[in-house]
Amino acid sequence: MPHPIPKSPLDLFWSFTLIALQGFGGVVAIVQRELVDKKQWLTQEEFIEEWAVAQLLPGPNVVNLSLILGERYFGVRGALASLAGMLLFPAVIALLLAVFYGIYASHPGVAGAIRGMSAVAAGLILATGLKMLAGLQSNALGKTLCAVIGAACFVSIALLRWPLLPVLLVLGTLSGGMVYYRLKAS
């Protein structure tokens, strides 16, 4: 079944603008929901693949993801449209917030509101990861190995707090190597 796709670079620009403006404390949660659940430009499996690439490249991962998708649909024009959507209006809002920061920072309600919003934002990221588990069902690695690699990653990063780069390199190579072997066998 063919995917719905964005209509034009302008469509990309506004889509990513709306995604970015909804993204407090974690744009990836909104990107996943808008692009996979709502617009269906990507399946859960495709989203994970693109996310893996975006995550490993230098630069902010959501910005990389928007660039990669923009380029896919409309070449460099699409990439620039996505990038502008991701950054233009959010930058203006951030500057306005900074200008008025002096007035609001001393208000106790503001600190409380930010505390409440960050607690929710952490939940949104958690939920995004949980939803993406569904995209691993058909992975060539098989469910057991996926679970082992995933658990190893969680323990190293979330519990042991090891640095990101070596963990990604070791687990990625291990996991990629096993997939490589399995693809050969089949």
Place this chain on the structure above:
Amino acid sequence: MSGALHITLDWSDWIALFQHFFTMSMLSVGGAVSTLPEMHRFLVDQHHWLSEAQFNASVAIGQASPGPNILFIVLLGWNIGINTGSIVAALGAVITVMSGILIPSTTIALFASKWLTINNHLRGVRAFKLGMAPVVVALLISTGWILAGIHPQGEWHLWVLTLLSALLIWRTRIHMLWLLGAGALLGWFGII
């Protein structure tokens, strides 16, 4: 903003500023946040272009603002420019630091993704993408876990709010802004 400085930037300073962010861009695997300590060393400790308070406020507002975390770099640039005393310089500094941080990573991302799309059928590329899948999914769950753990007071009701919002987003189609709004209200009135 409190803790403002009075500085002057000559041409070599502008070039150094651009170069610094250009270099940081290429090193920012895992997001621009991973280069924060180095930016602090360069901007605050070495050149004194920003005060400690300005640096911290830029990061905090960047996080609280809607949009990608990289927005804190817009604010770093803005404050450096403001310290020279003009809005024009502030806008110039925003453009300088943002081009620096974006040009390398954007160029690399475009070429890498093009190459991966063309060679998507190669076994190595398939193995890389499928092999990374469980790692990046676990990484997201870890990020949520870590963010939930660093609540300033680490109180249990913040954990409840985190888990409740995770459950609602995972299992229902409720809009995220309702949850964020509810979190903001609960915090504003000091309930959590």
